[in-house]
Amino acid sequence: MYSSATTPTPTASRPALRPPTAATGRPGPKPVPPAVRPTAPRGAEGRATDTRVVPTGRTALGPAGRTALGLRAPEAGLPGAGRMPLARQADGQVLRARRPGQPGGGLERIDPSALQTPAVRAALAGVSRICPAFTPRQVLREGSRHILVAGTIGRAPVVAKCLAPQAVRSEYFEQLVADFHHEVAVYRAFVRHRPPVRLPRLVAADHDRCVLVMERVPGRPAARERHPVNAPTPGEVRALLTAVRTLNLWRPPTDVFQQRLDYQVEIARYHSVGQLTDRDAGDLRGLLHGLGSTPLQLCHGDALLSNMLLAPSGPVLVDWEQAGWYLPGYDLAVLWSVLSGDTAARRQISQLAQSGGTLARDAFLVNLVLVLMREIRLYDVPGAGEEQRIMIRRLYDDAALARRAVRAAVGTR
Numbered sequence: 001m002y003s004s005a006t007t008p009t010p011t012a013s014r015p016a017l018r019p020p021t022a023a024t025g026r027p028g029p030k031p032v033p034p035a036v037r038p039t040a041p042r043g044a045e046g047r048a049t050d051t052r053v054v055p056t057g058r059t060a061l062g063p064a065g066r067t068a069l070g071l072r073a074p075e076a077g078l079p080g081a082g083r084m085p086l087a088r089q090a091d092g093q094v095l096r097a098r099r100p101g102q103p104g105g106g107l108e109r110i111d112p113s114a115l116q117t118p119a120v121r122a123a124l125a126g127v128s129r130i131c132p133a134f135t136p137r138q139v140l141r142e143g144s145r146h147i148l149v150a151g152t153i154g155r156a157p158v159v160a161k162c163l164a165p166q167a168v169r170s171e172y173f174e175q176l177v178a179d180f181h182h183e184v185a186v187y188r189a190f191v192r193h194r195p196p197v198r199l200p201r202l203v204a205a206d207h208d209r210c211v212l213v214m215e216r217v218p219g220r221p222a223a224r225e226r227h228p229v230n231a232p233t234p235g236e237v238r239a240l241l242t243a244v245r246t247l248n249l250w251r252p253p254t255d256v257f258q259q260r261l262d263y264q265v266e267i268a269r270y271h272s273v274g275q276l277t278d279r280d281a282g283d284l285r286g287l288l289h290g291l292g293s294t295p296l297q298l299c300h301g302d303a304l305l306s307n308m309l310l311a312p313s314g315p316v317l318v319d320w321e322q323a324g325w326y327l328p329g330y331d332l333a334v335l336w337s338v339l340s341g342d343t344a345a346r347r348q349i350s351q352l353a354q355s356g357g358t359l360a361r362d363a364f365l366v367n368l369v370l371v372l373m374r375e376i377r378l379y380d381v382p383g384a385g386e387e388q389r390i391m392i393r394r395l396y397d398d399a400a401l402a403r404r405a406v407r408a409a410v411g412t413r
Contacts, residue, residue, distance in 0.1 A: 114138075114139040114142070115136050115139060115149075117142065118165075119142060119147060119164055119165050119166065120139055120142060120147060120149065122165050123147040123149065123160070123162035123164070123165075123211075124136055124149065124160075126162055126206065126209045126210075126211045127149070127160040127162065127211055127213060129206065129209070129211075130204045130205070130206045130211060130213065131153055131158075131160075131203070131204050131213050133153045133154060134151050134152075134153055134158070134160065134213065135151050135152050135153070136149050136150075136151040136160075137149075137150050137151045137152060138150040138151075140159065142164070143164060144164055144166045144167065144170070145163070145164055145166075145167050145170070145176055146161060146162065146163060146164055146167075147161075147162045147163075147164050148160070148161050148162075149162075150216055153203065153213075156203075156215070157215070157216040157218075158203055158213055158214065158215060158216050159200070159213070159214055159215075159216045160211065160212070160213045161211075161212045161213075161214070162209075162210060162211050162212075163176060163177065163180055163210035163211075177210060179321045179322075180210045180212075180321070181207060181210075182258075182321060182322075182323075182324075183212065183319075183320050183321040183323075184205045184207050184212055186257070186320045186321075186323045187202040187205065187212065187214065187320065188202065188205070189252075189256045189257065190202070190320075192256075193252045193253065193256055195247060195250055195252070196246050196247070196250050197243050197246055197247045197250075197315070197317055198217070198243075198311065198313060198314055198315065198316045198317070199316060199317050199318065199320070200214040200215040200216070200217050200316070200318060201214065201215040202214055202215075203215060217309055217311055217316045217318075218311055218312065219309035219310050219311030219312070219316055220309065220310055221305070221306050221308070221309060221310070222236060222240060222305035222306070222308040222309070222310055222315070223304075223305035223306050224306060225306065226304055226306060226338060227338050227340065227391070228305055228338070228341075229341075230341075231339055231341055231342035231345060232305065232310070234344060234345075236310060237339075237342065237344075237345045237348070238348070239310075239314060239315050240305070240308055240315050240335075241332075241335070241345075241348060241349065241352065242315075243308070243314065243315040243317065244300065244303055244317075244331045244332070244335065245352065247298060247299070247300060247317070247331070248297050248298060248299060248328070248331060248332075250298055251298070252298060254325075257298060257323065257324045257325055258324045258325065259296065259324060259325040259326070260301055260322055260323070260324035260325065260326060261324075261326055261330070261370075263284075263288055263327065263366065263370070264285070264288070266370050267281050267284050267285060267288075267370070268281075270370070270373045270377075273377075275373050275376065275377065276369075276373065279407075280369070280403055280406070283403075283406045283407055283410045284366055284369060284406060286410050286413070287362045287363075287365065287366050287406065287409060287410060288366060290359070290362060290413060291327060291359060291362060291363055291366070294327065294328065294359050294363060295328075296325035296326060296327065296328075297325065297326055297327065297328040297329070297330070298323070298324070298325060299323070299324070299325075299326040299330040299331045300317055300320065300322070300323055300331050301320075301321075301322025301323050301324060301326065301330065301331070302319055302320075302321065302322045302334070303317075303331035303332075303334045303335055304334065304335075304338060305335075305338065305339075307319040326367065327363040327366060327367055328356060328359075328360050328363040328364065329353050329360060329363050329364030329367050329368075330367045330371075332349050332352055332353050332364060332367075333353075333364055333367035333368040333370075333371045334371055335349055336349045336350070336368060337368070337371045337372055337375055337398065340394060340398065358412075361409065362409050365402065365405050365406050365409055366406070368402045368405075369399070369402045369403065369406060372395060372398055372399040372402055373399065375395050376392065376395050376396065376399060379391060379392050379395060380392045380395075
């Protein structure tokens with residue numbers, strides 16, 4: 001969906017009428033309005049652009065209770081292991097629910113009350129400067145960091161994404177603006193260098209005012225939460241993994257995109273706050289040293305299921321604020337971290353990570369540890385409820401698996 005999703009901030013809908021019965025002396029039955037499925041709460045994310053976004057199933061990815069990375073999965077039977085808890089509610093929310101089975105690209109009736117809030121009016125004023133023909137139809141999200149409004153330009157459905165006025169007062173304002181500018185630059189780069197995956201077409205952008213207008217693609221999000229309660233079907237997972245891998249194997253000019261993650265800095269940061277032990281940090285640095293000559297890989301950078309639409313023509317990737325060069329396997333590591341309830345999907349991801357050889361496996365493990373450290377930092381906060389505490393425990397279990405895999409990889413060098 002068009003959410004603003006995923007690395008942590010520095011320190012996630014409509015009714016058809018039945019045909020009338022012919023008048024033959026008595027009226028036909030009254031049409032029964034279809035039930036509207038409530039929109040699932042969105043999870044807290046881990047990016048600076050919109051703080052939104054766990055594992056329930058164990059990671060038995062290989063035979064005999066071991067993962068495909070060579071580690072034994074943690075024991076099952078933890079409290080609440082039968083289902084995955086919901087993540088925290090994001091600061092924004094979908095203001096209109098979508099009917100079950102209806103693609104997300106359709107336009108709902110205009111909601112005057114939602115369009116008249118001061119923040120939305122300010123956002124629409126910015127949109128009208130670059131797209132005078134824009135007609136707002138629906139507020140998709142009104143959060144403290146971003147506002148998304150669906151509308152039309154002529155007959156073309158579009159989505160306008162704006163930096164929320166409240167973001168100006170945020171302590172992370174400079175980072176939010178930098179990420180927004182980066183997303184605008186990425187969409188403009190995709191106009192010149194078209195990627196081999198489907199994404200919304202850029203319509204207009206105002207770099208200075210942080211306004212982005214893009215095509216609205218029909219489809220539904222692969223998930224509405226950062227860590228989904230219900231994973232997509234196996235066929236949908238295969239299609240999503242294929243799209244991600246197609247992007248990762250694409251080789252655009254190296255000067256078009258930036259490196260988005262300084263791995264040494266990230267290791268030092270998690271080490272300084274106690275999330276990584278001295279041995280963990282040393283092992284990761286050892287793997288990094290061996291990856292010094294490994295070519296970087298173009299990654300989406302925020303490959304959450306909520307940032308992927310299942311459209312009739314195939315998966316569509318949205319929310320490109322973190323796109324850039326990473327060590328191989330970063331997108332796979334993000335997907336592995338959020339698909340904890342789907343053992344088969346994790347097995348597929350693990351096999352893909354190892355298909356490129358030892359160096360690709362080591363790069364995936366470095367990415368996986370850092371991604372899990374980020375998720376723990378997002379969720380392990382004071383005041384967590386019971387479900388969140390169970391989720392935190394599973395995150396720690398996954399982190400322990402990843403640490404042992406890193407240790408084993410270091411031992412084989």
